[in-house]
Amino acid sequence: MATPARSDAQRNILVLGASFAGISTAHYLLKHYIPKLPNSSSYRIVLVSPSLHAMCRQACPRALISDHFFDQSKLFVSISDQFKQYPKENFLFLQGAVTAISTTETVAFHSLIVATGASTPSPLFGFNSGDKDSLRAGWEPFRKALPSAKKIVIAGGGPAGIETAAELGEYFNGRAGLFSKSKQNVEITVVCGAERILPALRPGLANKAEKMLAKLGVTVVKSIRVFELEPAGAGEDFDKLTSRATIRLNNGQDIDADLYIPATGAQPNTSFLPSHLLGADGRIMVNSQTFRVPDIARLYAIGDCSAAFRPAVHNIAAAIPTLAANINRDLLIAEGTQTNIPDDREFKEDTRETQMVPIGTKGGVGAFMGWAFPSWAVWLLKGRDYWLWTTPALWSGKQWNKAS
Ligand SMILES: Cc1cc2nc3c(=O)[nH]c(=O)nc-3n(C[C@H](O)[C@H](O)[C@H](O)COP(=O)(O)OP(=O)(O)OC[C@H]3O[C@@H](n4cnc5c(N)ncnc54)[C@H](O)[C@@H]3O)c2cc1C
Structure with missing residues (x-):
């Protein structure tokens, strides 16, 4: 030095x-x-x-x-x-x-x-x-691959993984009504290594988020980790950003995905x-x-x-x-x-507990300085334009x- x-x-x-x-x-x-x-x-x-x-x-x-x-x-x-x-x-x-x-x-x-x-x-x-060009160089093929995707797997139950799953869920599957299910055009799965999603928030808010995700056709699997990927580097390397992938989990199960998004640490x-x-x-x-x-x-x-x-x-x-x-x-x-x-x-x-997590464009879960916020307030502060x-x-x- x-x-x-x-x-x-x-x-x-x-x-x-x-x-x-x-x-x-x-x-x-x-x-x-x-x-x-x-x-x-x-x-x-x-x-x-x-x-x-x-x-x-x-x-x-x-x-x-x-x-x-x-x-x-x-x-x-x-x-x-x-x-x-x-x-x-x-x-x-x-x-x-x-x-x-x-x-x-x-x-x-x-x-x-x-x-x-x-x-x-x-x-x-x-x-x-x-820079901006390299970010766009990733977004472009990803966006082109979206219309043909039928199965998307996201690794990571933190805010980035949950928000991305919710955005894609709303985009593909729409919102469930009070008495109807979402369309489930695309299967979206979040693989969360921890016992619950959104560990920075109290369990009640994490549970609420999971219910909101279900209404967008997103499934969450917990206490399970991604162990291996085929091909290696899927979702990470630019040339494998939109590769079909087999995701090997640490419980021995394999899941296939048209798109794999690692949203881990x-x-x-x-x-x-x-x-x-x-x-x-x-x-x-x-x-x-x-x-x-x-x-x-x-x-x-x-x-x-x-x-x-x-x-x-x-x-x-x-x-x-x-x-x-x-x-x-x-x-x-x-x-x-x-x-x-x-x-x-x-x-x-x-x-103190502070985190806002939009679940799609209409609401979300969150807390500020230890106070839980209602869904509409999360939308107002963050969800309407992500800060x-x-x-x-x-x-x-x-x-x-x-x-x-
Ligand atoms: C998807 C996502 C959503 C998030 N949402 C929220 C949220 O809602 N609220 C919140 O509080 N936080 C959120 N975060 C976290 C937040 O984005 C980070 O805390 C914040 O960006 C950190 O700012 P930073 O300036 O430390 O670093 P960064 O924002 O990571 O920026 C670092 C900069 O340094 C540059 N750099 C890298 N290497 C070098 C080098 N060798 N030489 C020179 N420059 C270099 C990079 O190009 C970059 O421009 C989110 C993060 C992600 C990924």
Whole structure:
């Protein structure tokens, strides 16, 4: 690991990854701290991303079916456009993916914030390490394969798997009426390894979700895991995204699928970092109160690439002011000219039950800060547009106009 490089002419604050964590960190620093630093014009936020766009990843379970569900200009937004509001000397966007952090970096950094997120096994659920074109390169064949699919298997009983099953169920099978069943044009099965789906929610809400799924023609099998796939890589590799697959379960049963979608755990994008900085699950080990990586000056990690808190956008949003304040404090200490250094700030995750899970376009299950929400409220907050109403303020930085 390199020692942060110090150049009096230019102090690069390198932010790796331009999604919820990286973009918000950059805006917060540019709005509240960079302008007030001594030698302000020497500080430059360098935001690095393989993609020219930011996207509302949460919308993928519906967006992957068709473009007509969302205004595409809101779903994907240009990253550079969001930063035109700041002085040129304070901001630079670089398109690219960091492949290694070593003593031979080509961009010397004064501070480094790692916000590279996590990749899903299925390339249908976000940019992973690619961009808008690579996401679309997955959506296109998947959409073409939908009309001829008769059996779809989804692995994973977390929100991404359940939401995707519900969207596909509603799309193919319609909704059951009060006294009638859904059409069941397409057999959709969710294979859930745990005893119940949606483990972040109380059992009553998970049961309610299962009943809602049944009305969309979705079957859930629980306490069963996918053991093997034939062909290997089905649903994961681009060339096998729409392969017919045989899914071998750990109870010895085989099920066939025209389409297989792995919606199981995401892997942190951290392979470019030395292994001693990572935990067993590949996430960066940070101080979960300050977001500093221990023992390395001005190195921080935030969001799904780090072990600081559970992966969720509301946790990232809550953490940004603390991270930015601590970066500012460390920059002032490094400047060495200021006597009035602000105190360290400490973050504490709110661990109360909070998760919204739309079940199709009309309702869902969810809870916020420990309070169960009715189906219509889940629709209002998330299900009607999968949070797209919230992302313009995040991407543009408007959300961070006021310091907190
Ligand atoms: C299908 C789905 C639905 C979800 N729904 C919700 C929800 O409803 N509510 C909620 O709170 N959370 C939800 N989440 C989780 C939420 O999306 C994540 O918590 C959030 O995206 C994490 O943001 P991030 O900025 O840490 O990382 P990411 O959003 O993963 O972004 C990381 C960025 O870093 C880039 N990158 C990767 N490698 C490199 C590299 N080597 N160098 C430079 N850049 C790199 C990536 O291209 C990407 O742009 C969902 C996740 C999925 C997959």
